[in-house]
Amino acid sequence: MPQCGIDYTNSLPDECLALIFNYITTTNDRNNSSLVSHRWLRIESQTRTSLTLHAPSYLPLSRIPSIFTRFNSLTELVLRCDLYNTSINDHKLSLIASRCPNLTRLELRMCYNITDKGMAILSRKCKKLKKFLCFGGGFKAKGIITLLDGCSSLEELSVGYLDSGRLFEPLIIGSSSLKTLKMTRLSGRDWDTCLEMIAVSALSSLQVLHLEKLLYCTNTGLICVVEHCKYLKKLCIDNCEWGEIGNEALIAIAKYCLNLEELVLIGVDACRISLEAIVVNCRKLERLDLCESKAITDVEISYIAEKCVALKKLLIKECCVSDKGIEAFAMGCSTLVEIRVTKCENVTHEVKDRLRARRGSLVVELDAVTTKAMNAIIGEVQEHAAEVPPAAGHVAVAEPLNQSMYLLDLEAIVVNCRKLERLDLCESKAITDVEISYIAEKCVALKKLLIKECCVSDKGIEAFAMGCSTLVEIRVTKCRNVTHEVKDRLRARRGSLVIELDAVETEAVNAIICESGAQEHVAEVPPAAGHVAVAEPLNQSMYLLDLGS
Structure with a gap:
């Protein structure tokens, strides 16, 4: 802005400013831009199309209109809850749906209070819905069928963690326009029969299929699916818990899925015969993930390096592979752009140097160096x-x-x-203030520290006010006993230290939006990156809006 204090953007019409906002792709940049003025806040909100709303039952009914009046151009919405709170009910869902008639994508996460009645409301008020994702819910077959009747253009369906997973069969069978189907951890005892019915009825246009941890899903059901999926491009099979899908199904994939571009196999013991069939027939295969299989050895990997003509990305995880197999890509598979190898104990960091010496442009990611360092520590x-x-x-x-x-x-x-520069401590009840204080006292080279879901309080974090002089950044998240006050005390002692606490974030976002939905003192209270919040003052009924780009 010029030194004379004139804001030349005031001369721009709202339509022009809205067009500029559409070119801002990151959530953080959009949030920061919205703080410039009330006008920028209004226009930024009106141009935002994606929103994630934390939707517990204590979400005030009176606040819903102001939220969706502000964000009135939404086409994608995520409503999520958690294990510690009950979700919104059908009445609140109805109010949200009435404010979002142009939704094309809706995701429900752990919304167990939404019933068949709520699904019926969605079918009446969100007729443009093309993508529906649900991970945990209280609705049954009746609600699903009702949703199908009102959303005939549904193209993507992702369902998971439902006790009545088989009840989604009528929805899938009736959705002849489905292009993406993802099923994760669904209960049921005869998925083979279900998949056979689905394949015959609905999957002729399917392009993306994910089958993840389906109980009693065997080669028979998968073979029937791939026989009818002539246009399948992406296939993910997570078989690691039951192991009932094997080489017979992979050979069928090679026979029928000639347009396959991405294949992810987790816990599938593929032998050379089935992999050879896939490599030979699927000439468009660009991505291949091989995970948690003892049958994948250097022989199979070397064959892939020799015969894959279009492969660009390869992931190998927890397989019986050594340096010899990985080194085959030094000369083979000229199209490969990126290779990642993780948790393969016989792969060492030396192979990374040899690959780079032969193919400098190849992106190589190995955890072999980390594994070796940890082994040295154990010794x-x-x-x-x-x-x-x-x-x-x-x-x-x-x-x-x-x-x-x-x-x-x-x-x-x-x-x-003594050279440790980064340390992440996550999801451990054994990490307390005692351990954190010791790290602050004794670490001589530490620069970055992350503490997540540990039994740590302000006392442990405050030890870094005087200790660990090399520390540049500290992040603390989901540690309930850490409050925002410790951030102020750390900054008072060490002004240059980068501190990220979600305790501070909770306090800061409470002040961003007032009851009317407009911001007060906009320039004074910056929002946390990627979030806008609407909070109930002076109590714990806070809910967070994670804003998509």
């Missing part, structure tokens, strides 16, 4: 157990490398890993 702990006592309340247990997890004594890591 050090085992050899010097008497020299390095464990932290209070902990015992360092080093299990063999094929075990799923073992507890590394934090004190041993801090003492021995």
Whole structure:
């Protein structure tokens, strides 16, 4: 803005400013832009098309109109709740649906208070719906069929974590226009029969199919599906818990899915014969993920490197692969752009250097270096157990490398890993103020620290006010005993330290929107990145709006 204080954007018509906002793609930039003035706030809200709303039962009914009056151009909406709260009910869903008649995509997450009545309301008020995603809900077959009757243009259906998963069969069978079908952890005892009925009735135009952890789904059901899916481009099979899908189904995929571009296999023990059939027949295959399979060895990987003519991205996870198999891509598969190898114990960091020496443009991501470093730590702990006592309340247990997890004594890591610059501690009840204080005192090179869902309070975080002088950034999230006051105390002592706390975020967003939906003191209270909030003052009934781009 010129020094004379004249805002030349005031001369721009609203339509022109709205067009400019449409070119701002990141949520953070849009939020920051909306703080310039009330006019910019209004225009930014009117041009936003995607919104995520935290929708617990305590969401005030009086606030819903103001939220959707502000965001009146929505075409995509996510309503989500959590395990600790009950969700909104049919009445509130009705009010939301009446304010969003142009919705084309709706996602419901853990909204167990929404019943068949709510689905009927959606079918009447959101007739343009093309994508419906549901992960946990209280509605049954009647509600699903009603939704289908009102949303005849439905193209994408994703359902998961439902106790009555088989009741979605009528919806799928009646949706002849479906192009995307994703089913995750649905109950039911005869998915083969269900998939056969679905395939014959509805899947002729299907392009994307995800079958993830379906109980009693075998080769028979999948073969019937792929026989009728002539246009299938993306296929994901997560079979890791039951292992009832194997080579017979993969050979059928190779035979019928000639247009396949992406294939994800998790827990599927594919042998060379089935992989050879896929590589030979699926000439358009650009992405291949092979995960959690002991049958995938260097022989299969070398064949893929030799024969795949269009492959661009490859992921290998928890397979019996070594450097020899990975090194085959140094000369083979010239179209490959990116290769990722994770949790393959026989792959070392040396193969990464050899690949880069041959193919400098190839993006190579290996966790072999991390694995090697961790093994060194375990060895050090085992050899010097008497020299390095464990932290209070902990015992360092080093299990063999094929075990799923073992507890590394934090004190041993801090003492021995003198070059440690980044440390993430997530989802552990064993991490308390004692451990965090020790890290603040003893870490000599730490620059970045993340603490998530641990039993930590302000006392532990405040230890970094004086300790760990090298620390540049600290992030604390989902730690309920950490409050926003500790951020002020840290900043008072260490002004240059980057601090991100979701406790502060909760307080800050409460002040952003007043009851009318308009912002007061807009320039004074910046929103947290990616969020706008509407809060009930002076109590805990706060709900968060995660705004899409």
